[in-house]
Amino acid sequence: MKISLDGGTATYRILSYAPGRIVVNEQTLTRSAVVMPEHLIADWPPQLFGELAAAHFTQLLALQPEIVLLGTGTQLRFPKPDALSPLYDAGIGVEVMDTGAACRTYTILMAEGRAVAAALLML
DSSP: OBOOOOSOOOSOOEEEEETTEEEETTEEEOSOEEEOSSOEETTOSOOSGGGOOHHHHHHHHTTOOSEEEEEOTTSOOOOOHHHHHHHHHTTOEEEEEOHHHHHHHHHHHHHTTOOEEEEEOOO
16 A cells, blocks of 8 residues: 655655555565654564564663554554553553554654654564
């Protein structure tokens, strides 16, 4: 699915999504990633939903997002609350959705100038 472009100033934009891959700018990513308007982690360590742990979200704290969109692949699945506790403890909002919805929501929030992080599982 192609995602429409906006006139924002973000360095990293999600241009399209298909199950198992996203295109950020002109780079096709097939592994889990974290996308923010000014930061890209092109190979975020958890590759499978069952691997999600608090340490993965602690890594995001240094990026100072105001909200994290967790894309859980093709299915919406909720991680254990303790995995998300670093974000909750820091007062960072978390929304869990399938990866396609997370890509679309990222595009909207990024265009609004929000400090949004899309943490996207591909598999």
